[in-house]
Amino acid sequence: MKNTLRTLLCLLLALCMTLPMVACDSGDWRDDLTAAQLSNNITAALPAGDGWRTVSENYISPSSWGEDYADYLAKVTEYRIVVSENSDMNIDEVGVFLCKSEKDTKAVKEFCENYLNAKALQLKPLLESYNPDELPKLDYATVNVMGRYVTYTILSSADTTTAGSAMEKALTPAE
Numbered sequence: 001m002k003n004t005l006r007t008l009l010c011l012l013l014a015l016c017m018t019l020p021m022v023a024c025d026s027g028d029w030r031d032d033l034t035a036a037q038l039s040n041n042i043t044a045a046l047p048a049g050d051g052w053r054t055v056s057e058n059y060i061s062p063s064s065w066g067e068d069y070a071d072y073l074a075k076v077t078e079y080r081i082v083v084s085e086n087s088d089m090n091i092d093e094v095g096v097f098l099c100k101s102e103k104d105t106k107a108v109k110e111f112c113e114n115y116l117n118a119k120a121l122q123l124k125p126l127l128e129s130y131n132p133d134e135l136p137k138l139d140y141a142t143v144n145v146m147g148r149y150v151t152y153t154i155l156s157s158a159d160t161t162t163a164g165s166a167m168e169k170a171l172t173p174a175e
Contacts, residue, residue, distance in 0.1 A: 141154045
């Protein structure tokens with residue numbers, strides 16, 4: 001019962017943190033940053049921690065992203081995914097996708113949400129016995145859309161908020 005209540009509270013908090021970012025979907029956003037530049041802006045705002053490494057192109061594969069991953073990637077101009085340097089002990093992950101058009105963001109958002117759901121199913125049993133301190137990060141995992149960019153994060157609550165603010169700051173046009 002205690003774990004169920006804690007999970008529900010975590011999900012409610014994640015929803016409350018995500019709602020303002022979902023509202024950001026309809027604004028005028030810059031689209032001149034590369035996925036790498038936006039990824040760098042986001043990770044630069046986060047605590048240094050273990051550092052970050054960019055994953056290889058083989059990271060997106062049918063085993064973790066689904067058989068139709070190529071259909072989704074066809075809607076993307078470029079992407080960059082970074083994970084914690086110490087990924088054996090830290091599940092921090094940030095993905096940035098620059099879509100070909102704003103119409104494509106809905107499908108890419110769904111793609112990222114499906115990935116996060118599959119990742120949670122895969123990691124929860126392992127983390128429960130091996131590294132339970134990382135479990136809340138799965139509850140705070142979010143997908144954000146701003147203009148042609150779709151990002152996902154697997155971070156702590158505070159880092160999720162920081163990442164969303166960094167994305168918004170980087171993509172807000174200069175006045």
